[in-house]
Amino acid sequence: MATITLEDVTKAYGGVEAVRDATLTVGGGQFHALVGPNGSGKTTVLRLLLGLTRPDSGAVGRDDAVLGSGFQTPNFYRGLTVAENLDVFASLVGAPDGDWRETIVDELRLRREMDRRAADLSGGFARKLDLALALLKQPDVLLLDEPLGALDDVSKARLLAFLEDYRSTGATVLVSTHHLREFEPHVDRVTMMHAGEILLDSPREAIETRAEESLHEFYVRTVSEREGLGAADD
Amino acid sequence: MALRSLLKKELHWSRHNVLALLFVLLLLPATLAGASVAFQHVIPRDAPVAVTPQDPTVTGDDLTIIEGGVTLFSDPEVVDSTAEARTMLGREEYYAVLQVPPNITDGSETNATFVLYVDGSIVPFTEASKAIRNVMGFWLQRLLPANTNVERVVVGEPNTLSEFLVPIALMGIVLLLAFTYVPYNLDKESNVLDRLRVESSLESVVTAKLVYFAALLVVPILVVHGAATYLGYQVATLAPLGVATLLLTFVYLTAISTSVMILTKFGTIGRFVNVIFLFSLLAFSGLAYPVGYFSPLRKAIVRLVPVHYSMILTRSAMMKDLDPGVFADWLVGLVGVTVVCLLVLKLSAVYYRRTI
Numbered sequence A: 001m002a003t004i005t006l007e008d009v010t011k012a013y014g015g016v017e018a019v020r021d022a023t024l025t026v027g028g029g030q031f032h033a034l035v036g037p038n039g040s041g042k043t044t045v046l047r048l049l050l051g052l053t054r055p056d057s058g059a060v061g062r063d064d065a066v067l068g069s070g071f072q073t074p075n076f077y078r079g080l081t082v083a084e085n086l087d088v089f090a091s092l093v094g095a096p097d098g099d100w101r102e103t104i105v106d107e108l109r110l111r112r113e114m115d116r117r118a119a120d121l122s123g124g125f126a127r128k129l130d131l132a133l134a135l136l137k138q139p140d141v142l143l144l145d146e147p148l149g150a151l152d153d154v155s156k157a158r159l160l161a162f163l164e165d166y167r168s169t170g171a172t173v174l175v176s177t178h179h180l181r182e183f184e185p186h187v188d189r190v191t192m193m194h195a196g197e198i199l200l201d202s203p204r205e206a207i208e209t210r211a212e213e214s215l216h217e218f219y220v221r222t223v224s225e226r227e228g229l230g231a232a233d234d
Numbered sequence B: 001m002a003l004r005s006l007l008k009k010e011l012h013w014s015r016h017n018v019l020a021l022l023f024v025l026l027l028l029p030a031t032l033a034g035a036s037v038a039f040q041h042v043i044p045r046d047a048p049v050a051v052t053p054q055d056p057t058v059t060g061d062d063l064t065i066i067e068g069g070v071t072l073f074s075d076p077e078v079v080d081s082t083a084e085a086r087t088m089l090g091r092e093e094y095y096a097v098l099q100v101p102p103n104i105t106d107g108s109e110t111n112a113t114f115v116l117y118v119d120g121s122i123v124p125f126t127e128a129s130k131a132i133r134n135v136m137g138f139w140l141q142r143l144l145p146a147n148t149n150v151e152r153v154v155v156g157e158p159n160t161l162s163e164f165l166v167p168i169a170l171m172g173i174v175l176l177l178a179f180t181y182v183p184y185n186l187d188k189e190s191n192v193l194d195r196l197r198v199e200s201s202l203e204s205v206v207t208a209k210l211v212y213f214a215a216l217l218v219v220p221i222l223v224v225h226g227a228a229t230y231l232g233y234q235v236a237t238l239a240p241l242g243v244a245t246l247l248l249t250f251v252y253l254t255a256i257s258t259s260v261m262i263l264t265k266f267g268t269i270g271r272f273v274n275v276i277f278l279f280s281l282l283a284f285s286g287l288a289y290p291v292g293y294f295s296p297l298r299k300a301i302v303r304l305v306p307v308h309y310s311m312i313l314t315r316s317a318m319m320k321d322l323d324p325g326v327f328a329d330w331l332v333g334l335v336g337v338t339v340v341c342l343l344v345l346k347l348s349a350v351y352y353r354r355t356i
Helices: A042-050 A082-092 A099-107 A123-135 A153-168 A215-227 B002-016 B018-038 B060-070 B082-090 B123-143 B161-188 B190-199 B202-216 B218-230 B240-263 B268-284 B296-302 B306-319 B324-355
Strands: A003-013 A016-027 A031-035 A057-061 A067-070 A141-145 A172-177 A189-194 A197-203 B047-053 B074-078 B096-100 B111-119 B147-155
Touching: A003 A042, A016 A042, A016 A141, A016 A172, A016 A197, A031 A042, A031 A153, A042 A067, A042 A141, A042 A172, A042 B190, A067 A123, A067 B190, A082 A099, A082 A123, A082 B002, A082 B190, A099 A123, A123 A141, A123 A153, A141 A153, A153 A172, A189 A215, A197 A215, B002 B018, B002 B202, B018 B161, B018 B218, B047 B060, B047 B082, B047 B123, B060 B074, B060 B096, B060 B123, B082 B096, B082 B111, B082 B147, B096 B123, B111 B123, B123 B147, B123 B161, B161 B190, B161 B202, B161 B218, B161 B240, B161 B268, B161 B306, B190 B202, B202 B218, B202 B240, B202 B324, B218 B240, B240 B268, B240 B306, B240 B324, B268 B296, B306 B324
Parallel strands: A031 A172, A031 A189, A067 A141, A141 A172, B047 B074, B047 B096, B111 B147
Antiparallel strands: A003 A016, A003 A057, A189 A197, B096 B111
16 A cells, blocks of 8 residues: 655754654545644645655655645636636646546535636635645545635535545545544544654544544643643633 | 647647737737838947958058948958958948958059959948948048058948838747747736646646747747738748747747746846847847948957857848858857757746746
8 A cells, every 4th residue: 555654854944944844644545634733734744745845854755645635825827717727737647637637626515616727716726736736646645735724614614625535545545634623524544743743643442542532632732841831621 | 738728728828818918929019010111221339340352463552441441430350361351241240341442552553453352131231331442542542652442342232221120020029029028928827837847847848838829939030021011021030040030039038038037037127137138239249230231349248159150140041142152150159059059947846846
């Protein structure tokens, strides 16, 4: 099964370490949440996994994994329509025409927006188009940076269900987020980051939360303790 | 696969930017071509002139005396052979060749005919060469014991200043596209670069842009050709060597402007640097006025700028009936410059990958 790995990876920007000694394996058909507060290094980890950034030290392994990526700032040609973006990127990644593309368009409710210029899309539809482009080649590993940002509640529920279905095909879904609560029912594995370090990387079932403590609460408490602010013992 | 896909995207983009493209590719070249009719006269100074012997009996003293005489109106230089000097006339290294007859100072000849060769396509020098011919005739008559006559011979078909400006307009369009429009286009699309780098490569994106815009360059060339034909200009705007030189120039200039954009991480500073490049090249390429008209420093700078040679090649292909072999060394040089610029572009992409 396709995997991507980071081994003791460090990456700094302008002398500030965005990621320090990170070791991580992404794959195994899991629904994987990469969580951490703003500036914790999640996006840098995603960029390292995608090969968009080179590590200063350590190694990144990608074997033959087919990667799909959804970006924090939607990445598409703003001057083209939704249909044209899908057409160009489907051609670019060698995705066949037909059922899969139609499925993506329907699942993400993009059908009515096909002739709209991407620059004119609302934040939610821009996010959906970005995700659609990430899915075109049916990636083994889908890496999504804040995929629920700008989506309404109905769209969030639909997208989570879609991602769950996609994971069930054997693909790995990694979501980078600072809002773990929404993903909590779905995740198989959690990696927590803080100030460039990986605090925890564990299967969901191996995480020892306090009695009646949700995963989200555990995350907030762990990060708070790390920051020396005291536990959120609520 | 990547190239075809990205070219398809460029077609989509064109459909959405028809007005901008119409302006840059149709209106601008048509305006520049039309504006050329407003230029009628120009008075150049310090043009390079070769002083050559008519035959081996012409002495060095004779040549030195004549060289001193024409200094009033030009920057003369003695060249051993008229044939060699005329080749250099075609390459615009000289703007006139003054052929000196034998025995002009020893009194053995009663009549001496000097020949002043000028190139019909070097329009800014037309009036100057007539003035030089007249003043020189007056001055030589007073200086020499023989009856002197200066015969002015125009090499090739004489052109008008309007015709002279047509290749310059085309080169201006190439500069404008390379240093403003392509960088603007790249900057506008930098927000999709991460996805493109995941699915393809920065090199593929840039190659698609180079290929597409180079192909689009054919449109303004055709527009200028249409305008020139309508105005009855004797300019071969579709001469293969001229078109090839324009395309080659576009490729190496765009490689430079694109490298600047990549090295500045598609920042605003990159666009400013490119605008500075544009104005510098307009000022220091000797597009309209020959290199010999400038100060020694500016002259030295112009001779280091590849666009200067691109301009002469384009003008020569469109306005002169010359064997392209005359420019073989320059063509090889321009191809070399293009290869170097593309290499710089490749290295800038590598730098981008390593530093982003």
